[in-house]
Every structure is written in C-alpha cells, then in structure tokens.
Amino acid sequence: MSSKRIIIVGAGPAGLAAAGVLARLGASVTLIDKDPDMGGHLSKWHQLFPDRSSAQILLEQLVSEVPDEVSRIMGREVIGGNVRTNQVDLKLDEGTWITGDGLLLATGFDLFDAHRKEEYGYGIYDNVYTQAEVEQMFENGRIENRSGKIPQSIAFLHCVGSRDQKVGVSYCSKVCCVTGVKQAIEMREKLPDAIIYNFYMDLRMFGQGFEELYHDAQEKYNIRFIRGRISEAAENQQGKVIIKAEDTLTARPLKLTVDMLILLCGMQPSKHTANLADTFGFTTGPDGFLKPLGPSQNTFRTRHPHVMLAGACTGPATLTEAIQAGRSASLALYEQLFNIIN
Amino acid sequence: MTFDLFVLPFSIGLVYLLIVVVERFRHWYVMLPPAIKKELRHRILCRSTVNAIWEIIREGLLHKRLWQQNRLLGYMHMSFALGWFLLIVMGNLESRLYSQLHVNPPYYPIFLKFFVHDSHVLPFELTTIPGFFRFIMDFLLLFVLSGLVLALFKRSGSRWFGLHHTTKHNAVDRIALTSLWLIFPLRLLAESFTAGCFGGGGFLTNSLGRVLSAALPAEHLYYPFWWAYSFSLGVFFILLPYTRYMHIPAEIAYILLKHWGGPKITQTQSYYECGMQACSRCGVCLDYCQVACNGNSPSTAPAYFIRELRAGRAVKDITENCLLCGRCQDACPVGIGLVNLRLWARKQLTLQDRLLNCPAYPATAARTSVEVVWFAGCMTHLTPNTIKSVKQILQNSGIKYQWLDADGSICCGRPMLMTGREQEAMQLIESNRKAILDTGARILLTNCPICYKMFRDNYQLNIEIVHHADFILHLAKADKIKLPSLDQKLALHIPCELDRKSEAATALKTLVGRLKNNAQEIPMSELCCGGSLGSLGEYNSDTKQLCEAASKSITQDADVTTITACPLCKKTIDRHSKGPTKDIAEIVMETEK
Structure with a gap:
C-alpha cells in the first residue's frame, strides 16, 4: 500500500492531535504553521480551565505524540494553491510548492482585536489588558501594572467582541466566561487583598466542572460578580481606569476606579483562515468561520472529499473540542484516502 | 351662443375644486397660532411677497430645481405647468377679443373654439391679433403635448430623466393621472375636428383638422370630443384634492407660508400639513434615500412616507427607520422640510405615551472665566482616542478652556428629539444650557456633530458654537497649531449631522484638503454612514448594508484611511470598512507626535 501524503495546516492543538493520529496510521504527514513554534494559542497559556492543569505539560504531550517522521514546516504561511480531485497543491510564502493527497485545515482563531472596542481604551490607556496578556503575567509569575505596581483592584469584563452586534459579532465565543472565572481565581491566589470584579451579561458555564468553578469563585475566592456590561472606560491622572457600568440586578448606574481592566476577548476567524477561505473558495458562515458540510454529522467535511476541517477554524471551540476534532477529522480523512468506506 | 350642456362636467369640477381648495387654505390659516397670523398679515405688504411670487414662478412654473436635477425632467414638468398656465392666461385674453366682455363664464375661454369659429385669418399670419392668438394657443398646446409624450416615455425610460426609481401609484392616482393625460389630446382632437368642420384654428389644429375631416366624419365627431374634453377636466378637478395633484395649489400655499410665516412657522401644524400636501411625488427623493436604495425598506423614501401620511396612516416602521440624514430634503424640488415632517410624525406616535423619566446629569460648572467650553458628547466618550486628541489640541493651543462633561457623558438631548420626545429633550436642554452659560465662555466647542446641530438649532445660546474641524482650521490659520502633511491615502466621510452646507462641513473639507502634501484628489462621501441616531430600528443588517455602500463610495482599499469628524x-x-477610520482630531495629532 503506497503511503498517502497528507498536509496539515496549523500546528495548534487540533493540528498536533491530527498529525499524531495520521502519522501513527501510516500516512506521510507534513505539518505547516505560520509560527516558528508549535502549539498555537496553547503555547502562550499558563493554566487551563477547569482543572487548572498546566498548558505547557499538555502541549508537551501533544507534541510528543507527533512522530519524528512527520515533516514540520514552521514559520511558513500558505499563500495560495489549488484543490484538485485527489490532489492538493499549496504555495508557501517563500515560493515553494508542496503537494498532498489530502488536506486538513486547523488554522484556528484570532483573539478579537480589542482596539475595535475603542470605548474600553485598549491601546489608549496604560492599564487595559486582554486575557492573553494576563496569561503571560501568570506564566512569568508577576502581576503588575505598566508602571510596575501591584494592582489592588482588578475588573474583568466578559463578552468583548462576543455577542456584540455593534462590532458585527453576534455569536458567543463560549470559552471566555470560564476563562474569566479561572483567571479571577488565579488573581486571588496571587493577590489575596485585591478587590476583584467580574462584569458579565450572563455566565455560560456549560462544561463539566465549570459551574463548580464559578461557585468556588464566589464562595471561596471572594470574586465580586456584577451583572452588566461596562459601557465606557476613562483614565485618571494616576493611570487608573475609571469604568462606568450598570448593575442590571439592582438597576443602578455604577462608576468605579480600578488599577487594571482585563478584557475577555472573544474568538474571531484567524486572518490566515479568512485568507485561505478566499484563496480556495471554501464556504464560510455569516460569522466568517469555515463552514463544514453539516452541523452534527460531517462537522469536519468540506465539499472536497479529501479536505477536512478541524478545531476553531470552524467556530469557537474549547481546547477539549479542538483536540477531539483534530482526531476525528484525521480518522475521517484516513477513511477517505485509504478507501476504508465506500 | 355662449352655453352648451357639455360645459357642465368641467364647471361642476371647477366649482367643487375651488370650494375644497379654499376650505383647505382657510383651515391652514385658522390653525396658525395668533402670533404667526399677525406676522403673516404684517408681511403681506413686504418684500416677502415679491420673494414668494418669484419662488412660485421659479419652482411652481419653471421648475428650476428640477432642471438642475435633469434637463428632461425639468422640461417635462415645466411644459405641463408653464404650458397649461399660459394656455389659461392666453386663452382668457383671446376670449376677451371675441366676447368684448371683461367677465366671461370660466368655461368660455376653455371651450372658446367651440363657441367661436373664426376662419377669416389664415394660420401663421401674425399680422392681426386673432391670428397671433391662434398661433400661440396651438403652440402652447403643442408645448404641453410634448411634455405628455415625455411623461409617457418616462414610464419606461426613467433613467433618461436621471431617475433610477420612479414612484408607484395607487388606484385613485392612476385615474387622476389618466384623466390629466387625456385632457390635452382630447382638446387637440376637439379643436381639430371643429377646425375641420368650420375652419379656424392655428397651424396645428387647422392642419390636423383638415386631414382628419378628409378621412373621418368630423361633423359628427367634434361634439362628442368636446364632451370628452370637458369630462376629463371635470374628473381631474374632482379627484385633484385627493391625489398627489393637490400639490399644485398646496405648493403655492407652502411657499407663501414659508415667506410670510416668519422663522417659527416651520414648527406649526399648518406648515406640516401643507408641506405634506405640497409633495408632488415626483420621485426625485427615491434615489437619495439610502434606506430605500441600499436598505430593505423602499417605502421609507419621503414620497411614499408622505403618501401614507396623507392617507392618515402613520405607519410606524417607515416613520421610525428613517436616518434623518436630510439628503432627501436637500434634493426635494419643492423644498419641503422633510426631516421636520418625519419628526412631526414621530411626535404624533409618541404623544400618547407616558413621559419618559429622563434624568439630566447636570455638569457642575463654576464660572471660571474660560474662553472655550468644550462639550465632548456622550458618543465621544466611546471614542477615547478622539478625546485624547482634542484635549491635546486644546492644551497645545494655549487657550483657557473648561471640559464640561469631563466627569462622564451628558446627553445633549438630540436622541430624545429624534424620537419625537420633545418635552424630555427640553428638560435636558434647560439643564445643559444653564451649565454652558454658567462657564461664561465665549465659544462652545464640540467635536460631535450631533451635539453641534443640537446646540445650534435648539439651544439659543447666543455664544459662538464651533465644531472641532472649524476650530482646528482656525488654529491652523492663526499658526497656533501645525498641520501635518500626509503621504498616506485618505478618504473623507462628511457626517450628516454637520449639515452638508454648513460652515463646519466646509471647514472640514478645507482642513482635510490642507493635510495632503500632494494635489491628489481626496474621495469624499456625503452619504449617511448608516449608524444614524435618527433610525429608531435596532442595529441590523440594514445598517451594515448602508454603511458598506457608503464606505464603498469612497474607498474599497485597506490602505486608505477614512477621515470623519x-x-x-x-x-x-x-466596523464595516476595510481600512482604518479616524477622527480628524486624531489625524491632526497623531502625526504631530
């Protein structure tokens, strides 16, 4: 049996999981990523919800499951190509072409660009951060603001660029709720005396262990949850952030000053995903994510039998879902290419 | 012989029309508040009357604004209005030659050719007065008929008339339209058959009469045609008050009210009702209404909105989803105050509602002897980059200023006004007005066109109100601020609320022109961005469509920076354009760093 060549674009959790499965099944796998390192967003994360396990350990496991025979093309972006019957040709940004019998896209998501919600002052005020930057702080073990001070009051704001028609995003990014709760708890552990707020519309604790984490945050970790979106933020002369919101449970306007405002940004299709959709004419949904053939069945299939989708390039996904999707999509692709079915 | 039964349909129609029109005019007058009635009586003997008459001639007969829109369209309307008007005037003069009376029954000039068969003078012979009249009457009839031909052609070829969309009519309108269109061909045929039988007529009716009488039994036909002619006139007159043709008398009344009523007339019920009737549904507004063109609601365009109003149906959707961008008003050939009309309709919708609890958040301003009081506005609080830049500009200029809404946003009241809630808006206005005047500042600066318009039109502040584009331009002219010279590609979006013809809008254009170091033309859009506060519908796909269309009109490229103010x-x-979008203040300050 001649080996089939499979190209996987994206070496995040979904891509890594897929590469491991397909290589072990005997396919000849090429893994491409625009970043020099593997892991995608996972490589920039400190701890994972809900069990607070280490992101780095998980990443090491995923990487170690990818056999050495898998050829890795890191720091290269796919900029063009053709999808033909039974063959895929991809052009890389350095000008070379690679050819495969099958393609698996795991190009993931970008964090919503917080600059677009100008009213929150990201990039304008010194002490407005995103959850990704906070994860880096945890990783570095130092929680301090731009002027090097330890914050005494911190506000997390949920749903930034998520369920917000005013920025053209009507969908829910689903992981930010629990991320905000997890990060608030981590903050409490580092800063026992700080006041920590979570401003939310509603908290969607859908996954196993999420709701328990939320209860712990309130009961054990003294996190203050305020139902209401922040309407605008300003900066005072000490560089503190003044936030205005409405506590919708008491129906009162609210104005408070915090040392740090952390924006829990939603997911949007990565630039790379959008470019590939344009180049290859893949169908996208109204949210801009790649659209697989079916919502329950065929969630990784495209109209090309030998091209599969996996992970957050098809829509907001948890880490668990991305890894599962990577594995499932690889099996589907394997079945397709090795004529296991039909 | 100066009477025949066939004049009755016309005469009855005319009398009916006169009664209805006089009654409507009386109604509009009676409804005016006493102060305006006084003003009106006072102005009748002033220059206002001359101006009003000139406007009636210019717009009611010559249709200057329509000519500017499109020549064919202008000619078509002019041929109907001016042609018919002159036919009446000349017909009256002509009839006096024959009757030798100062007062004739009104039908006499209309049906003159039936009563008088003057065959002594040949066509084209202008040496005698009757010959002149016969020439001129035929000429005018031809003039009107040429307009009719164009009107028929416009049904299918509206693009030639500069219109992408034309209005769709209802049943009563269609009957009135048919009777109007029949009037002139029937007159031509009646006069021609009569000329064919008895001689007379001008170059047109005489010649046509001879041809027709050679082929057809003219002696049996001319009489039925006079009946038909009279009948079509009668039907048209009776239907007129209930159709769009009411605009003919109403436009005259509207122009008179405008010139006689003083500045407060625009807020009166009479003015709204009269304006509503003055719409001829010509369809010019259809192409200017973005909600109709780029959105999903064609009936939002004023022509249809007014039709619903006239029918007494205050339709909520189309009253509320208007952007109040004012483009239709700028284009309206009749000069109807369409924005105020929509607001008036909104007010009717909210009148039965309870007063909203609309607490004012007053600014606490002490008299600080500043020169400038700066009002950023609530929307500006959502764009901190703009706040930062305007603050820097003020600081760099060395002018003593006070930031009135530094503590957080204060509402200028315009959103309330735009929803038709005048009383609530007045509460906010009063509170803000006091705060502004308490600062003792000479200049009120705002970087929000919405606030700017509100301060200018509704606050009666008696201090200078300046939009920041104008302010920056003045500072630059006085060398208090150095304008950058930019290489990047720019496009300019003029905000509707700035009023396209205002000083501030002109200043913005000039200022942006000065930012370029090369002579390259900056594409400019005066379309509404689609996000207008004026539209009361929720944020939806319509907004996206409108905004994308507006953005596309100036740029499609990601490397172009859209400037707005x-x-x-x-x-x-x-949200919807590919490239970055920046406020003029940001652009000016960004490059200074």
Whole structure:
C-alpha cells in the first residue's frame, strides 16, 4: 500500500492531535504553521480551565505524540494553491510548492482585536489588558501594572467582541466566561487583598466542572460578580481606569476606579483562515468561520472529499473540542484516502 | 351662443375644486397660532411677497430645481405647468377679443373654439391679433403635448430623466393621472375636428383638422370630443384634492407660508400639513434615500412616507427607520422640510405615551472665566482616542478652556428629539444650557456633530458654537497649531449631522484638503454612514448594508484611511470598512507626535 501524503495546516492543538493520529496510521504527514513554534494559542497559556492543569505539560504531550517522521514546516504561511480531485497543491510564502493527497485545515482563531472596542481604551490607556496578556503575567509569575505596581483592584469584563452586534459579532465565543472565572481565581491566589470584579451579561458555564468553578469563585475566592456590561472606560491622572457600568440586578448606574481592566476577548476567524477561505473558495458562515458540510454529522467535511476541517477554524471551540476534532477529522480523512468506506 | 350642456362636467369640477381648495387654505390659516397670523398679515405688504411670487414662478412654473436635477425632467414638468398656465392666461385674453366682455363664464375661454369659429385669418399670419392668438394657443398646446409624450416615455425610460426609481401609484392616482393625460389630446382632437368642420384654428389644429375631416366624419365627431374634453377636466378637478395633484395649489400655499410665516412657522401644524400636501411625488427623493436604495425598506423614501401620511396612516416602521440624514430634503424640488415632517410624525406616535423619566446629569460648572467650553458628547466618550486628541489640541493651543462633561457623558438631548420626545429633550436642554452659560465662555466647542446641530438649532445660546474641524482650521490659520502633511491615502466621510452646507462641513473639507502634501484628489462621501441616531430600528443588517455602500463610495482599499469628524460615524464606519477610520482630531495629532 503506497503511503498517502497528507498536509496539515496549523500546528495548534487540533493540528498536533491530527498529525499524531495520521502519522501513527501510516500516512506521510507534513505539518505547516505560520509560527516558528508549535502549539498555537496553547503555547502562550499558563493554566487551563477547569482543572487548572498546566498548558505547557499538555502541549508537551501533544507534541510528543507527533512522530519524528512527520515533516514540520514552521514559520511558513500558505499563500495560495489549488484543490484538485485527489490532489492538493499549496504555495508557501517563500515560493515553494508542496503537494498532498489530502488536506486538513486547523488554522484556528484570532483573539478579537480589542482596539475595535475603542470605548474600553485598549491601546489608549496604560492599564487595559486582554486575557492573553494576563496569561503571560501568570506564566512569568508577576502581576503588575505598566508602571510596575501591584494592582489592588482588578475588573474583568466578559463578552468583548462576543455577542456584540455593534462590532458585527453576534455569536458567543463560549470559552471566555470560564476563562474569566479561572483567571479571577488565579488573581486571588496571587493577590489575596485585591478587590476583584467580574462584569458579565450572563455566565455560560456549560462544561463539566465549570459551574463548580464559578461557585468556588464566589464562595471561596471572594470574586465580586456584577451583572452588566461596562459601557465606557476613562483614565485618571494616576493611570487608573475609571469604568462606568450598570448593575442590571439592582438597576443602578455604577462608576468605579480600578488599577487594571482585563478584557475577555472573544474568538474571531484567524486572518490566515479568512485568507485561505478566499484563496480556495471554501464556504464560510455569516460569522466568517469555515463552514463544514453539516452541523452534527460531517462537522469536519468540506465539499472536497479529501479536505477536512478541524478545531476553531470552524467556530469557537474549547481546547477539549479542538483536540477531539483534530482526531476525528484525521480518522475521517484516513477513511477517505485509504478507501476504508465506500 | 355662449352655453352648451357639455360645459357642465368641467364647471361642476371647477366649482367643487375651488370650494375644497379654499376650505383647505382657510383651515391652514385658522390653525396658525395668533402670533404667526399677525406676522403673516404684517408681511403681506413686504418684500416677502415679491420673494414668494418669484419662488412660485421659479419652482411652481419653471421648475428650476428640477432642471438642475435633469434637463428632461425639468422640461417635462415645466411644459405641463408653464404650458397649461399660459394656455389659461392666453386663452382668457383671446376670449376677451371675441366676447368684448371683461367677465366671461370660466368655461368660455376653455371651450372658446367651440363657441367661436373664426376662419377669416389664415394660420401663421401674425399680422392681426386673432391670428397671433391662434398661433400661440396651438403652440402652447403643442408645448404641453410634448411634455405628455415625455411623461409617457418616462414610464419606461426613467433613467433618461436621471431617475433610477420612479414612484408607484395607487388606484385613485392612476385615474387622476389618466384623466390629466387625456385632457390635452382630447382638446387637440376637439379643436381639430371643429377646425375641420368650420375652419379656424392655428397651424396645428387647422392642419390636423383638415386631414382628419378628409378621412373621418368630423361633423359628427367634434361634439362628442368636446364632451370628452370637458369630462376629463371635470374628473381631474374632482379627484385633484385627493391625489398627489393637490400639490399644485398646496405648493403655492407652502411657499407663501414659508415667506410670510416668519422663522417659527416651520414648527406649526399648518406648515406640516401643507408641506405634506405640497409633495408632488415626483420621485426625485427615491434615489437619495439610502434606506430605500441600499436598505430593505423602499417605502421609507419621503414620497411614499408622505403618501401614507396623507392617507392618515402613520405607519410606524417607515416613520421610525428613517436616518434623518436630510439628503432627501436637500434634493426635494419643492423644498419641503422633510426631516421636520418625519419628526412631526414621530411626535404624533409618541404623544400618547407616558413621559419618559429622563434624568439630566447636570455638569457642575463654576464660572471660571474660560474662553472655550468644550462639550465632548456622550458618543465621544466611546471614542477615547478622539478625546485624547482634542484635549491635546486644546492644551497645545494655549487657550483657557473648561471640559464640561469631563466627569462622564451628558446627553445633549438630540436622541430624545429624534424620537419625537420633545418635552424630555427640553428638560435636558434647560439643564445643559444653564451649565454652558454658567462657564461664561465665549465659544462652545464640540467635536460631535450631533451635539453641534443640537446646540445650534435648539439651544439659543447666543455664544459662538464651533465644531472641532472649524476650530482646528482656525488654529491652523492663526499658526497656533501645525498641520501635518500626509503621504498616506485618505478618504473623507462628511457626517450628516454637520449639515452638508454648513460652515463646519466646509471647514472640514478645507482642513482635510490642507493635510495632503500632494494635489491628489481626496474621495469624499456625503452619504449617511448608516449608524444614524435618527433610525429608531435596532442595529441590523440594514445598517451594515448602508454603511458598506457608503464606505464603498469612497474607498474599497485597506490602505486608505477614512477621515470623519463624528464619533458615531467613526464607530459605524470602522466596523464595516476595510481600512482604518479616524477622527480628524486624531489625524491632526497623531502625526504631530
């Protein structure tokens, strides 16, 4: 049996999981990523919800499951190509072409660009951060603001660029709720005396262990949850952030000053995903994510039998879902290419 | 012989029409508040009357604004209005030659050719007065008929008339339209058959009469045609008050009210009702209404909106989803105050509602002897980059200023006004007005066109109100601020609320022109961004469509920076355009760093 060549674009959790499965099944796998390192967003994360396990350990496991025979093309972006019957040709940004019998896209998501919600002052005020930057702080073990001070009051704001028609995003990014709760708890552990707020519309604790984490945050970790979106933020002369919101449970306007405002940004299709959709004419949904053939069945299939989708390039996904999707999509692709079915 | 039964349909129609029109005019007059009635009586003997008459001639007969829109369209309307008007005037003069009376029954000049068969003078012979009249009457009839031909052609070829969309009519309108269109061909045939039998007529009716009488039994036909002619006139007159043709008398009344009523007339019930009737449904507004063209609601365009109003149906959707961008008003050939008309309709919708609890958040301003009081506005609080830049500009200029809404946003009241809630708006106005005047500042600066318009039109502040584009331009002219010279590609979006013809809008254009170091033309859009506060519908796909169309009209490229001078436009455009969007203040300050 001649080996089939499979190209996987994206070496995040979904891509890594897929590469491991397909290589072990005997396919000849090429893994491409625009970043020099593997892991995608996972490589920039400190701890994972809900069990607070280490992101780095998980990443090491995923990487170690990818056999050495898998050829890795890191720091290269796919900029063009053709999808033909039974063959895929991809052009890389350095000008070379690679050819495969099958393609698996795991190009993931970008964090919503917080600059677009100008009213929150990201990039304008010194002490407005995103959850990704906070994860880096945890990783570095130092929680301090731009002027090097330890914050005494911190506000997390949920749903930034998520369920917000005013920025053209009507969908829910689903992981930010629990991320905000997890990060608030981590903050409490580092800063026992700080006041920590979570401003939310509603908290969607859908996954196993999420709701328990939320209860712990309130009961054990003294996190203050305020139902209401922040309407605008300003900066005072000490560089503190003044936030205005409405506590919708008491129906009162609210104005408070915090040392740090952390924006829990939603997911949007990565630039790379959008470019590939344009180049290859893949169908996208109204949210801009790649659209697989079916919502329950065929969630990784495209109209090309030998091209599969996996992970957050098809829509907001948890880490668990991305890894599962990577594995499932690889099996589907394997079945397709090795004529296991039909 | 100066009477025949066939004049009855016309005469009855005319009398009916006169009664109805006089009654409507009386109604509009009676409804005016006493102060305006006084003003009106006072102005009748002033220059206003001359101006009003000139406007009636210019717009009612010559249709200057329509000519500017499109020559064919202008000619078509002019041929009907001016042609018919002159036919009546000349017909009256002509009839006096024959009757030798000062007063004739009104039908006499209309049906003169039936009563008088003057065959002594040949066509084209202008040496005698009757010959002149016969020439001129035929000429005018031909003039009107040429307009009719164009009107028929316009049904299918509206693009030639500069219109992409034309109005769709209802049943009563169609009957009136048919009777109007029949009037002139029937007159031509009646006069021609009569000329064919008895001689007379001018170059047109005489010649046509001879041809027709050679082929057809003219002696049996001319009489039925006079009946038909009279009948079509009668039907048209009776239907007129209930159709769009009411605009003919109403436009005259509207122009008179405008010139006689003083500045407060625009807020009176009579003015709204008269304006509503003055719409000829010509369809010019259809192409200017973005909601109709780029959105999903064609009936939002004023022509249809007014039709619903006239029919007594205050339709909520189309009253509320208007952007109040004012483009239709700028284009309206009759000069109807369409924005105020929509607001008036909104007010009717909210009148039965309870007063909203609308607490004012007053600014606490002590008299600090500043020169400038700066009001950022609530939308600007959502664009902190703009706040930062305006603050820097003020600081760099060395002018003593006070920031009135530094503590947080204060509402200028315009959103309330735009929803038709005048009383609530007045509460906010009063509280803000006091705060502004308490600062003792000479200049009120705002970087929000929405606030700017509100301060200018509704606050009666008696201090200078300046939009920041104008302010920056003045500072630059006085060398208090150095304008950058930019290489990047720019496009300019003019905010609707700035009023396209205002000083501030002109200043914005000039200022942006000065930013370029090369002579390259900056594409400019005066379309609404789609995010207007004026539209009361929720944020929806319509907004997206409108904004994308507006953005596309100036740029499609990601490397073009769209400049605007309104926080709301900025936020809306930023959502939907490919390139970055910046406020003029940001552009000016960004490059200074």
